[in-house]
Amino acid sequence: MSKKRSDCPISCSLEIWGDKWSLLIIRDLMLKKECTYGDFLKGGEKIATNILATRLQNLVDNEIIGKKDHPDNKLKILYFLTQKGIDLIPVIVEINLWGDKYLTIPDERKKLLEEIKKDKEDFIKRAKTYLSQNI
Numbered sequence: 001m002s003k004k005r006s007d008c009p010i011s012c013s014l015e016i017w018g019d020k021w022s023l024l025i026i027r028d029l030m031l032k033k034e035c036t037y038g039d040f041l042k043g044g045e046k047i048a049t050n051i052l053a054t055r056l057q058n059l060v061d062n063e064i065i066g067k068k069d070h071p072d073n074k075l076k077i078l079y080f081l082t083q084k085g086i087d088l089i090p091v092i093v094e095i096n097l098w099g100d101k102y103l104t105i106p107d108e109r110k111k112l113l114e115e116i117k118k119d120k121e122d123f124i125k126r127a128k129t130y131l132s133q134n135i
Contacts, residue, residue, distance in 0.1 A: 016064065017062075017064055019055070023054070024043065024047070025056065025065070025079075025091070026059070026064065026065075027092055028040060029080060030081065030088075030089060030127060031112075032040075033078065033080065033130070033131060035079050036079070037049055038076075039058075040116060041082075042081075044110065045067075056079065063082050064081070065080060065081055065082060065083040066079070066080055066081075068080070075111070086128050086131045086135075089127050089131075090124055093116055093120060093123065094111070096113060097113070097116065100117075
């Protein structure tokens with residue numbers, strides 16, 4: 001990690017994963033377990049290739065995500081959450097719940113939110129277990 005601007009834990013954390021694109025990469029890996037570079041590009045947010053490459057490298061450098069060779073295609077890399085990244089699941093869950101409370105969320109996104117609201121702790125536990133099987 002580069003030199004910190006502050007000793008504040010919030011500031012230091014945000015320097016690693018606190019921008020829009022990094023959080024969306026973490027979200028995608030939380031929901032899909034593994035993604036290729038191309039999978040991220042196909043996302044609905046239309047991330048630019050240079051920003052995607054920079055954010056992926058930053059998350060790898062800070063050990064939030066890892067990468068491995070794709071089993072079916074030597075030219076592709078699979079990205080996945082490391083334990084450090086998996087530990088961000090409660091943060092992502094709370095951001096989802098905050099968004100549901102204060103924003104208009106499309107119906108196609110409501111299914112996940114309803115599952116989270118039904119039993120948040122169980123959802124987090126199941127997500128962590130599912131994703132931990134990969135590392």
